Amino acid sequence: MTQNKGKALIIGAGIAGLSSAYYLLQKGWQVEILEQNDLSNNCSYGNAGMIVPSHFTPLAAPGVVAQGIRWMFDSKSPFYVKPSLSTQLLSWGLKFLKHSNQSHVDRSAQAIRDLNLASSSLYNEIAGKEEFNFELNQNGILMLYKTEKVAEEETELAYKAINLGLSVDILDKKEIQTLEPNVQLDVIGGVNYKCDGHMNPMKLMKQMISYLKNNGVTFHTQHQVTAYETVGNTIKAVIANGNKFSADRFIMTGGSFLPELAQKAGIKIQLMPGKDIPSCILLKIQSTDWNMQHYYWKQE
Numbered sequence: 238m239t240q241n242k243g244k245a246l247i248i249g250a251g252i253a254g255l256s257s258a259y260y261l262l263q264k265g266w267q268v269e270i271l272e273q274n275d276l277s278n279n280c281s282y283g284n285a286g287m288i289v290p291s292h293f294t295p296l297a298a299p300g301v302v303a304q305g306i307r308w309m310f311d312s313k314s315p316f317y318v319k320p321s322l323s324t325q326l327l328s329w330g331l332k333f334l335k336h337s338n339q340s341h342v343d344r345s346a347q348a349i350r351d352l353n354l355a356s357s358s359l360y361n362e363i364a365g366k367e368e369f370n371f372e373l374n375q376n377g378i379l380m381l382y383k384t385e386k387v388a389e390e391e392t393e394l395a396y397k398a399i400n401l402g403l404s405v406d407i408l409d410k411k412e413i414q415t416l417e418p419n420v421q422l423d424v425i426g427g428v429n430y431k432c433d434g435h436m437n438p439m440k441l442m443k444q445m446i447s448y449l450k451n452n453g454v455t456f457h458t459q460h461q462v463t464a465y466e467t468v469g470n471t472i473k474a475v476i477a478n479g480n481k482f483s484a485d486r487f488i489m490t491g492g493s494f495l496p497e498l499a500q501k502a503g504i505k506i507q508l509m510p511g512k513d514i515p516s517c518i519l520l521k522i523q524s525t526d527w528n529m530q531h532y533y534w535k536q537e
């Protein structure tokens with residue numbers, strides 16, 4: 238590691254904050270992290286752990302609007318957004334509507350693919366270090382379908398993935414069954430996204446925190462950033478629990494709190510907290526009989 242680039246202060250100890258700390262450390266920065274909670278619970282601990290270059294379709298896409306509007310007001314749906322009359326929700330909603338078209342999907346696909354592939358390769362790099370063992374498996378994720386209608390939609394998407402250079406197999410019922418001989422599957426086929434993988438997020442988070450602590454990163458837990466001190470357009474310090482923390486660089490990784498965190502510094506970010514996994518219900522199979530642990534059943 239090179240040394241003495243200066244001090245970087247990261248706000249938020251989710252996977253974005255910890256990964257930023259990890260790579261800033263490699264580049265010679267002295268790193269401190271401010272976290273409003275303890276180090277046991279945020280979105281990064283409790284997700285499905287899928288690493289998915291195959292998810293190159295942005296959420297704002299044709300057809301999502303009608304379904305999305307129904308889902309937005311259903312608290313049990315995967316895309317629930319707490320209703321309010323806030324101008325923020327209205328402004329975000331209008332932008333979402335404007336972008337829900339095919340040209341936006343086509344324009345974004347390559348960039349999202351590249352980001353996801355880069356992310357996947359960095360997970361491989363971290364998994365190669367002796368301090369880490371977070372059950373990273375790059376053995377693919379299956380999209381399974383039970384009807385011709387869904388088969389058609391999924392095959393179309395699979396060909397888009399193939400055209401984007403991703404490693405994908407379109408399989409019939411027999412081929413799926415061969416891949417999973419220990420499970421009786423009531424499906425007509427599926428797509429094997431061999432480019433995808435999965436890991437154990439809880440283990441990654443815990444191991445990353447230990448690694449960072451052992452390598453000199455300071456964590457200030459139960460410290461909520463409530464204000465910034467700025468000179469012109471530059472942030473010079475943040476205030477958390479009445480204390481002032483100065484640094485040379487500030488990295489905001491507040492997850493779903495990011496808009497309000499950024500707003501305190503006068504930065505407007507169009508991000509709306511909600512739940513994930515549109516159009517699919519995730520079925521996480523724990524049984525060791527399954528070769529792959531992650532499957533999607535496409536909803537009709």
Ligand SMILES: Cc1cc2nc3c(=O)[nH]c(=O)nc-3n(C[C@H](O)[C@H](O)[C@H](O)COP(=O)(O)OP(=O)(O)OC[C@H]3O[C@@H](n4cnc5c(N)ncnc54)[C@H](O)[C@@H]3O)c2cc1C
Nearest residue numbers: 249251252253273279280281284285286287462491492494
């Ligand atoms: C059900 C579900 C399943 C998912 N499955 C997957 C998946 O399979 N694969 C995938 O890649 N992604 C998945 N995701 C998404 C993934 O979990 C998130 O994108 C990721 O965890 C976000 O990380 P983050 O570091 O940005 O935010 P977070 O993990 O939310 O961390 C942000 C941190 O910032 C802190 N913070 C916020 N404001 C302040 C403040 N003012 N002061 C101090 N600290 C502050 C918060 O307390 C929090 O600890 C899933 C999400 C959900 C909900």
